[in-house]
Amino acid sequence: MKAEKSLYRYRIEPHEVDFTLRATIPALGSVVLNTAGTDAHGKGFGVDALNAGNHSWVLSRIAFEFDRRPKQYDEYTVATWISDYGRVLSTRNFTLSDSSGSEFGRAVSQWAMIDLASRTAVDLSWVGDAHADAIVDAEPPAEKPRKIRAVTPSERCEHRVVYSDIDFNRHVNTMRYIEMMLDMLPLERLTCEAPVRMDIHFMKECRYGQTLAVGAEFRDDEALFEIVNDEGAAAVRAAIGWK
Amino acid sequence: MKAEKSLYRYRIEPHEVDFTLRATIPALGSVVLNTAGTDAHGKGFGVDALNAGNHSWVLSRIAFEFDRRPKQYDEYTVATWISDYGRVLSTRNFTLSDSSGSEFGRAVSQWAMIDLASRTAVDLSWVGDAHADAIVDAEPPAEKPRKIRAVTPSERCEHRVVYSDIDFNRHVNTMRYIEMMLDMLPLERLTCEAPVRMDIHFMKECRYGQTLAVGAEFRDDEALFEIVNDEGAAAVRAAIGWK
8 A cells, every 4th residue: 555645734823923923933843843743653653662662763854944934823734754764864754735735834854763772873774664654655845954064153142951941852852952043033034924944953962951052153045053062062053044 | 501611632742741751831831821822712802803902811820730740642631711700800710631531730820901002901891791601600620829929039040032932922921931930940840740839920021132030949849930020120920839
């Protein structure tokens, strides 16, 4: 049997909008990531099932594109599917469509599976075999997440990792990284209606109690970010660009 | 026709749990507040309807009680009802019950209606008349939120208000206040399984760009908090206690 894209229906709730009454980028990003979790759980290869075997999914890179931000109480559908399992990374894709079926956003994410004891990546070949029937024969809807090389910050701020930043793995949750970076942008950028693309690259896990340095480099229609941990190592890099 | 409590069903999702795999207090608090918004919207007196008349609901005080924190993927039901409209405050109540019907949490919230132009409280008598059929003849499930008087902080931290802290009114959103305060507690407290009650009293709205001072006073089985704005005025006070 050929696998199909899975569809999840949502509505933009009041706590997800900013003062433009449109969904924020972190709110849309959060729905995308939670949809990944829900879909994997429903199909039996979620974090909970993997943890039993002492494995977990770790997000390595993700790219989001939002052509517009839907309004409060707008209904929309997220379609998600896995397009391939490589040796190290699996690719999960998303499209977001409004109630008339018009696509307004998409995301491509790449996940590694780690062994929780050694915290090293596991060869995914066996997963590709075991879950071959979960692969959908449809290309990613956007360019795969780009690798972000050097960032030369002109502004920096500090962030001490607290309880509300961390997830069930005791690491900073993905949405908090995104918020830390976006919070360095001027409000006009965050609330503008131009189509936006964000590429994020996760390199090291940040932990409770660490003090992170969040740096930003501003260009014309782009901003680059780098989050450095208290040992001076780059933990997250990201780029956001507007059309 | 007599009004009935409204019921909303939810499931604890992975992004709502901490490393104990139980829902965090902010996650449960967030569901309670979002349920208030959904219920008011559905009944035609939500913030969106009020804004059209240049009014809005503002949360004045809330008390939460959680006897235990449900586990990831547990299903539960939130019941909500308005028990009275005073001249200044209306009371909205909540109970949280697991799938076997056993109540594990409750909340009592008091809301003022403000005129968005003058930002002053509106006399609610007319609302009580217009929406008398929305009042449910059932007492609040817990003691109403307590007023918190003087707090003498032994620890303080600063918080600059950023984009991801603010809501559609450009004010710090309720859950962020709660997170700022709880983040000052040791992890063992936050993740313990003792029944907890939290009373929060909102006095002033905090805005984008302000720098807040969050102070905490620790007692045996209780902690008090005070958030002071950059003009030195107390904006939020709270108390949290464990049994």
